[in-house]
Amino acid sequence: MTQTTDPPSSHPDAVAATLATYTHRLQLGDVPAETSLRARHLMLDAIGCALAARREDFALRFESAVHALPGVNVPAACTAGAIGFSRRLPLRDATLLNGVLTHGLDYDDTHMAGVIHLSVSVLPALFSLAAAREQSGADMLTAYIAGLETGARIASVVKSGFHGQGFHPTGVVGAFASALAVGRMIGLDQAGLVAAQGIALSLASGSLQFIEDGSWTKRIHPGWAAQAGITAATFAQQNIPAPDAPYTGRYGLFRSYLDSARQAQIDLALGTAGIDAEGRASHWELNNVAVKPFPMCHFVHASADAAIALRRQGIDTAAIRSVEVAVPAGVVQAVCEPQDAKRRPTSDYEAKFSLPYAVASGLLRGRLGLKELEPAAFSDEGVRDLMARVNYVEDPASTFPRHYTGEVRVTFEDGSTRVHREPVNRGHAERPLTNDEVREKFMDNATLWFPRAHAEAVCAQVLGLDKLASVRTLESLLAADPQL
Known part of the structure; x- marks a missing residue:
């Protein structure tokens, strides 16, 4: 009811x-x-x-x-x-x-x-x-x-x-x-x-x-x-x-x-x-x-995975004219606006809530981990240049909040386009990280500052x-x- x-x-x-x-x-x-x-x-x-x-x-x-x-x-x-x-x-x-x-x-x-x-x-x-x-x-x-x-x-x-x-x-x-x-x-x-x-x-x-x-x-x-x-x-x-x-x-x-x-x-x-x-x-x-799977606001995950998928397909990032990201209307306030600020994060926390950064990092580096949240990563001029060309549109086909969808459309200087859509965000119950993957994530995190033996004892x-x-x-x- x-x-x-x-x-x-x-x-x-x-x-x-x-x-x-x-x-x-x-x-x-x-x-x-x-x-x-x-x-x-x-x-x-x-x-x-x-x-x-x-x-x-x-x-x-x-x-x-x-x-x-x-x-x-x-x-x-x-x-x-x-x-x-x-x-x-x-x-x-x-x-x-x-x-x-x-x-x-x-x-x-x-x-x-x-x-x-x-x-x-x-x-x-x-x-x-x-x-x-x-x-x-x-x-x-x-x-x-x-x-x-x-x-x-x-x-x-x-x-x-x-x-x-x-x-x-x-x-x-x-x-x-x-x-x-x-x-x-x-x-x-x-x-x-x-x-x-x-x-x-x-x-x-x-x-x-x-x-x-x-x-x-x-x-x-x-x-x-x-x-x-x-x-x-x-x-x-x-x-x-x-x-x-x-x-x-x-x-x-x-x-x-x-x-x-x-x-x-x-x-x-x-x-x-x-x-x-x-x-x-x-x-x-x-x-x-x-x-x-990413240390970012969950709202950007599908779009980040879409960008990473395009990167793995071998696109020429130097030839990108513009990027359009289709996102659920319900996430715009958190990760898309104000647009100028989202395109130029000045702290790791601003980067975590920046759709332009998640997509730009995915396209340029093919990854989005803890190292990508260090100042040198989100302040890189190449990343900032690409963030300035990332725009968003509200996605009428999104199934949010059931799924945190994301679609990235890249337009190149010659007018050609490449598109990748993630209809179900990775990690979702319909596309879960397995228990083995959760343990691997834990070991990666727990051994950053602690010995492996300590991490294994905690596990x-x-x-x-x-x-x-x-x-x-x-x-x-x-x-x-x-x-x-």
Whole structure:
């Protein structure tokens, strides 16, 4: 059904109640083996992104900034570890930093229909808390799956509407997903899980203003959402009264974060899709989470692959007159405009959200990895010259947000053209990176600053998480400085 601007629903919120029932009753034995294994690979991917970020300027500066927060000097027994750092922090501060580290390279996974990065809020919310409580890997894995399943459904309701309104769903919906995940891990009942969602409503945030200038605030969003989830679930555990209609109430999520036109487009049925009245799931949204092949905004991936495909076909880049890229209308605001700024990125973060750069790098180099996000790469005069000739058009045939499509048309000086279209972005559930490819990506990322033996030990513990007696073992392994 499609939710319009009808009067607010009666209490309690059916979406919140259903997700609470689902989260409460979920058991790891309910999860298909292949879905459980994929969940562990998604965790591995997020941790690898954090390890790869360890010596990036943003990682060092955020780590220093978090240590400057008031109250950071607490007894060692009350501290938690950050991935790749030996200096310990208060638990919620470590959670914030782990969100920054896992998301900071923009190399982490994305749920396609929800247009949301969930692992980087849900995993940090659970990781330090599970270690502090010495909970088992199976406990954390179950709660992680619950967080991804519920968060994906909440985000899918709005059909990418949050982005159009200027909100980042990773920060906004991540708070609800993290609250449910933490609530599951600390044993909240259904009423407590509804309350946790109600409290999360007052904590959810995440502005897209960073797109205008390439600033670093997006990196904060998942860690802040993770902190919010811990706070919301803990307050619910302490019986703090909370709204019971966080999604469909008069001032609930969908009415407060969307204008009337976007409210008319939402589909509330997606919020509980595949979950029956007893809280049993008939399908797993986790299987629709895409692992990124490029450390760039997911919106540019198909276009980058199209450009790389043309490069591999042997085109003469010196003879290019112009490049036209057909993109989904829903991504223009993030990666195409303002056009002049997108054609001349001045930082790695601006480059990550630049369609002209993704396409130019693909055409000229046939690749788009971490090295292509160094200043020398995006400031190269040859690349800048080609970026100036890259234009975009909105693609009426795009199936966005189901797929993040991309088509590159190159026109040469003699008037001839070459076209390549990617109708389904690589990494999508319909074209997934295999578990073997995810492990290869992890090893590449984890061995940038750490020995291979360390990376292999981390890989073994994460993939064997369902049998790990205490998450503290994994935390102790990860809370270490680089050794290379």
